[in-house]
Amino acid sequence: MAAAAPLPAAPRGQDRDTAVVLDGVEKHFGKVQALRGLSARIGYGRLTGLVGPDGAGKTTLMRIMTGLLVPNAGRVTLAGYDVVDDNDAIHVASGYMPQRFGLYEDLSVMENMRLYAQLRGMDADRHAGLFDELLDFTRLGPFTGRLAGKLSGGMKQKLGLACALMARPAVLLLDEPSVGVDPVSRQDLWRMVQALTDEGMAVVWSTAYLDEAERCDRVLLLNEGELAFAGPPGELTGSLGDRSFRLEEVGAERRAVLAEALDLDSIGDGVIQGAGVRVVLRADAARQQIQALADRVDARLVPVAPRFEDAFIDLLGGGPGGTSALAERLPPVRLDSNIAVSCRDLTKRFGDFTATDRVTFEVRQGEIFGLLGPNGAGKSTTFKMLCGLLKPTEGEAHVVGLDLRRATGAAKGQLGYMAQKFSLYGLLSVRQNLEFSAGVYGLEGATRRARIDEMIETFDLGRWLSAAPDALPLGYRQRLALACALMHRPPVLFLDEPTSGVDPITRREFWTHINGLARKGVTVMVTTHFMDEAEYCDRVAMLYRARLIALDTPDALKRGAATDDHADPTMEDAFIHLVESADLADEARGEASQ
Amino acid sequence: MSAFDTRRLSALVRKESLQAVRDPSTLLIAFVLPAVLLLLFAYAVSLDIRTVRIGVVVESPGASSQQLAAAFAATRYLDVTFAHDRREVADRVVAGELRGFVVIPQDFEQRLAERSGQPLVQVVTDGSQPNTANFVANYAQGVVQTWRAGMGGEVPSASIALEPRYWYNPELESRRALVPGAIAIIMTIIGTMLTALVVAREWERGTMEAVMSTPASVVEILIGKLLPYFALGMLSTLGAAALAIFVFDVPLHGSLAALLLLSAVFMVPALGQGLLISSLARNQFLAAQIALFSGFLPAFMLSGFLFEIDSMPAPIRAITWLIPARYFVSSLKTVFLAGDIWAVFVPDLLAMAAIGAVLFALARRATRKNLEP
Numbered sequence: 019m020a021a022a023a024p025l026p027a028a029p030r031g032q033d034r035d036t037a038v039v040l041d042g043v044e045k046h047f048g049k050v051q052a053l054r055g056l057s058a059r060i061g062y063g064r065l066t067g068l069v070g071p072d073g074a075g076k077t078t079l080m081r082i083m084t085g086l087l088v089p090n091a092g093r094v095t096l097a098g099y100d101v102v103d104d105n106d107a108i109h110v111a112s113g114y115m116p117q118r119f120g121l122y123e124d125l126s127v128m129e130n131m132r133l134y135a136q137l138r139g140m141d142a143d144r145h146a147g148l149f150d151e152l153l154d155f156t157r158l159g160p161f162t163g164r165l166a167g168k169l170s171g172g173m174k175q176k177l178g179l180a181c182a183l184m185a186r187p188a189v190l191l192l193d194e195p196s197v198g199v200d201p202v203s204r205q206d207l208w209r210m211v212q213a214l215t216d217e218g219m220a221v222v223w224s225t226a227y228l229d230e231a232e233r234c235d236r237v238l239l240l241n242e243g244e245l246a247f248a249g250p251p252g253e254l255t256g257s258l259g260d261r262s263f264r265l266e267e268v269g270a271e272r273r274a275v276l277a278e279a280l281d282l283d284s285i286g287d288g289v290i291q292g293a294g295v296r297v298v299l300r301a302d303a304a305r306q307q308i309q310a311l312a313d314r315v316d317a318r319l320v321p322v323a324p325r326f327e328d329a330f331i332d333l334l335g336g337g338p339g340g341t342s343a344l345a346e347r348l349p350p351v352r353l354d355s356n357i358a359v360s361c362r363d364l365t366k367r368f369g370d371f372t373a374t375d376r377v378t379f380e381v382r383q384g385e386i387f388g389l390l391g392p393n394g395a396g397k398s399t400t401f402k403m404l405c406g407l408l409k410p411t412e413g414e415a416h417v418v419g420l421d422l423r424r425a426t427g428a429a430k431g432q433l434g435y436m437a438q439k440f441s442l443y444g445l446l447s448v449r450q451n452l453e454f455s456a457g458v459y460g461l462e463g464a465t466r467r468a469r470i471d472e473m474i475e476t477f478d479l480g481r482w483l484s485a486a487p488d489a490l491p492l493g494y495r496q497r498l499a500l501a502c503a504l505m506h507r508p509p510v511l512f513l514d515e516p517t518s519g520v521d522p523i524t525r526r527e528f529w530t531h532i533n534g535l536a537r538k539g540v541t542v543m544v545t546t547h548f549m550d551e552a553e554y555c556d557r558v559a560m561l562y563r564a565r566l567i568a569l570d571t572p573d574a575l576k577r578g579a580a581t582d583d584h585a586d587p588t589m590e591d592a593f594i595h596l597v598e599s600a601d602l603a604d605e606a607r608g609e610a611s612q
Numbered sequence: 613m614s615a616f617d618t619r620r621l622s623a624l625v626r627k628e629s630l631q632a633v634r635d636p637s638t639l640l641i642a643f644v645l646p647a648v649l650l651l652l653f654a655y656a657v658s659l660d661i662r663t664v665r666i667g668v669v670v671e672s673p674g675a676s677s678q679q680l681a682a683a684f685a686a687t688r689y690l691d692v693t694f695a696h697d698r699r700e701v702a703d704r705v706v707a708g709e710l711r712g713f714v715v716i717p718q719d720f721e722q723r724l725a726e727r728s729g730q731p732l733v734q735v736v737t738d739g740s741q742p743n744t745a746n747f748v749a750n751y752a753q754g755v756v757q758t759w760r761a762g763m764g765g766e767v768p769s770a771s772i773a774l775e776p777r778y779w780y781n782p783e784l785e786s787r788r789a790l791v792p793g794a795i796a797i798i799m800t801i802i803g804t805m806l807t808a809l810v811v812a813r814e815w816e817r818g819t820m821e822a823v824m825s826t827p828a829s830v831v832e833i834l835i836g837k838l839l840p841y842f843a844l845g846m847l848s849t850l851g852a853a854a855l856a857i858f859v860f861d862v863p864l865h866g867s868l869a870a871l872l873l874l875s876a877v878f879m880v881p882a883l884g885q886g887l888l889i890s891s892l893a894r895n896q897f898l899a900a901q902i903a904l905f906s907g908f909l910p911a912f913m914l915s916g917f918l919f920e921i922d923s924m925p926a927p928i929r930a931i932t933w934l935i936p937a938r939y940f941v942s943s944l945k946t947v948f949l950a951g952d953i954w955a956v957f958v959p960d961l962l963a964m965a966a967i968g969a970v971l972f973a974l975a976r977r978a979t980r981k982n983l984e985p
Binding site: 081087088106110112117120121132134136139181192 | 617619620622624626627630631634635708817818819821822823825826827828829963981982983984
């Protein structure tokens with residue numbers, strides 16, 4: 019990567035190693051305070067993670083650094099230039115990749131690259147070498163003529179990166195580059211960014227995935243507009259000491275054990291990991307309580323390496339308790355059949371494009387069943403056919419024994435559905451939203467009033483009743499969405515990416531409810547792109563290129579990916595392994611048929 | 613502001629042109645919509661009145677009244693149904709079959725003889741269609757007057773004989789006035805609506821954010837947007853003019869150069885308005901609504917294209933001075949129907965340029981190179 023950057027004579031200041039200086043940065047939009055007195059430094063030659071849950075202020079900070087927003091107070095310099103006073107120089111010195119794919123979908127890969135090269139003052143013909151290098155780097159070479167809109171999520175991000183890298187900026191700002199990118203492409207992005215920092219570029223990578231923080235050289239951890247931590251991620255994780263443990267082989271009882279563990283006052287945080295339960299002790303808490311619990315359920319308690327997310331939750335004072343008030347109130351679900359959801363040879367074609375290709379599986383009652391796959395793998399299509407929103411081209415699907423092709427209406431009455439982004443009615447109040455969903459599921463009279471009151475009490479919605487859903491804190495909005503989906507006490511619950519855009523604490527509360535529901539016998543179907551959340555599932559169906567490539571427990575999937583030098587793979591490793599094996603199998607088949 | 617860079621500008625223009633050519637909706641708006649509009653205004657919308665169906669109730673049995681009834685029947689513009697009882701035709705007016713009726717009363721001969729100034733006939737019209745009602749009333753009066761004059765000079769003869777001649781459009785064909793006006797509507801749609809939409813689309817898709825983070829300046833970004841749509845607007849005008857002249861037989865008395873000059877100058881306020889809208893509305897739905905209400909509807913109703921400005925109430929008439937389409941319509945009609953009359957063009961051109969300059973200044977002020985709401 020050797021391009022002539024027409025950088026004006028840079029007053030780089032005293033500190034030549036500092037790429038970005040943030041000094042008391044404040045930003046508010048109307049009454050909403052987005053950033054509160056943020057001060058930090060970002061160095062050259064390093065990958066700096068801007069980490070925090072959605073709504074923490076990451077994008078606002080990114081836009082301020084790239085000169086697209088003006089801070090209300092404080093000062094920001096990038097490569098020695100003030101972002102407000104030297105706005106033009108900022109645009110030369112920085113490369114920026116916005117959160118949403120910022121490229122022209124109706125232009126080809128090459129046309130997009132040429133446009134951004136010219137906008138950054140480069141001549142595409144004179145810099146043919148750089149183009150080849152970038153295409154090689156991003157592995158987009160074979161697709162130069164393809165329209166950007168027809169690229170996969172991962173390829174789009176790589177093209178965005180290539181465009182942001184034109185004219186070789188000193189500082190590269192990437193706003194949530196890994197959203198909508200499957201784990202395989204994400205590996206590619208990491209590799210590319212690593213190569214860039216090795217050359218001395220300052221790279222800022224913002225993300226809501228806390229596991230990504232561990233791969234950064236330094237981390238700026240944002241929470242509600244404040245800097246919660248700045249430094250190497252290991253420093254924060256290390257500060258946790260030996261407080262992370264795993265109860266191994268808890269098996270079928272793991273949900274009950276997690277609930278019990280979270281209710282202990284010595285435990286700050288806990289999640290399910292396959293057949294085990296992972297817990298984090300509160301600061302200065304002793305391990306007697308959890309040891310006693312482990313002994314009682316006959317599980318081994320082993321210390322494990324702390325994760326960044328553990329440290330983050332600890333920093334915020336721990337997660338919610340383990341008891342779901344919602345599940346407590348629910349009567350146990352009894353079904354005639356042991357199979358709650360099933361599909362056989364389920365196929366959906368849109369024109370000559372096959373979105374779902376002969377998918378077959380059965381979901382047992384009370385199971386949490388996960389659908390995983392890269393973008394465009396057919397997750398949503400399969401999901402929508404199973405809850406009666408799409409008609410299958412071929413094959414059949416049953417929910418609690420009802421054929422979705424014939425008894426769509428009756429089947430829909432047996433399932434609760436929570437769509438992405440909660441899909442609440444913004445112009446109705448909280449109470450009206452509840453009344454609407456009660457009405458739409460045919461609840462009437464006293465039952466209807468009783469159910470609504472019950473939901474209000476369970477989810478503590480009382481003081482928000484006349485507020486608009488958008489005005490609610492995220493956690494409450496999620497509760498409301500869940501309340502609406504469960505109003506008619508369905509035996510089967512469908513959750514489509516229920517936790518995207520939700521902070522880790524709210525996610526934990528959500529899973530507490532879901533675990534509670536599953537223990538009451540509610541069958542839960544869930545799609546998610548948080549790989550670690552797949553661990554909550556009893557079984558995971560992995561979809562890739564419209565086909566079901568694996569269906570097993572999370573532990574078994576992880577075991578399949580284990581190698582000699584990588585004995586304890588994560589769900590993400592398992593995912594990458596499965597996708598790569600599927601690709602290899604496809605190639606082998608292709609060669610065999612030739 | 614960084615120096616203006618023609619290379620960056622040409623990159624932006626190229627990008628915008630590629631997008632315009634690849635987007636079927638752009639081509640639809642620029643070329644198909646104008647053809648449809650012209651077709652509508654040329655054939656479907658006609659303000660001419662031909663063969664209006666009326667009733668003539670002959671209550672008087674006299675010879676004069678028969679003659680008058682015959683005079684009604686002989687006109688080119690009326691299709692007469694005779695009756696002897698007004699109730700017969702009254703029902704048909706209610707049913708909408710007739711637009712009105714003329715009653716030649718029982719005592720017609722007597723009134724005619726007395727010359728007392730009493731009205732000779734009664735004209736009843738369907739007021740739910742005021743234009744036609746007016747026409748029926750006036751025309752019926754005219755028929756009576758003419759007939760009476762023909763009776764033998766007994767009518768108090770006017771000292772001046774009026775013989776109207778309609779200049780520029782001798783046949784008073786409304787198509788000839790409407791088609792040039794329709795070009796103004798088309799240009800408004802392309803200049804204002806399309807521009808507002810394509811800028812809003814960039815906000816919606818997030819591409820504006822990416823472009824703003826490059827060294828390209830606001831002026832470059834805006835001009836890069838405008839140039840392709842200016843060219844598209846001019847092409848569309850040429851197409852519409854060709855259609856008007858060769859297909860709809862609207863004569864072009866003036867020169868093509870004048871027509872193009874007028875169109876080019878009209879694009880200034882049209883594009884300026886589009887830009888101003890796009891700097892206020894960052895989503896396509898809102899942009900389309902604002903463009904519809906602030907651009908298209910005024911151009912349609914207040915430009916003198918359909919409704920004559922002189923017959924509007926004074927406050928509305930005052931508003932029309934702010935509508936750039938008003939000047940364009942007036943000049944367009946002139947260039948098509950009368951010829952190159954610079955006494956008309958120059959004030960119109962100046963007015964359009966002035967409104968355009970104000971709109972551009974406002975748009976430039978409202979557009980900043982950042983994402984501040």
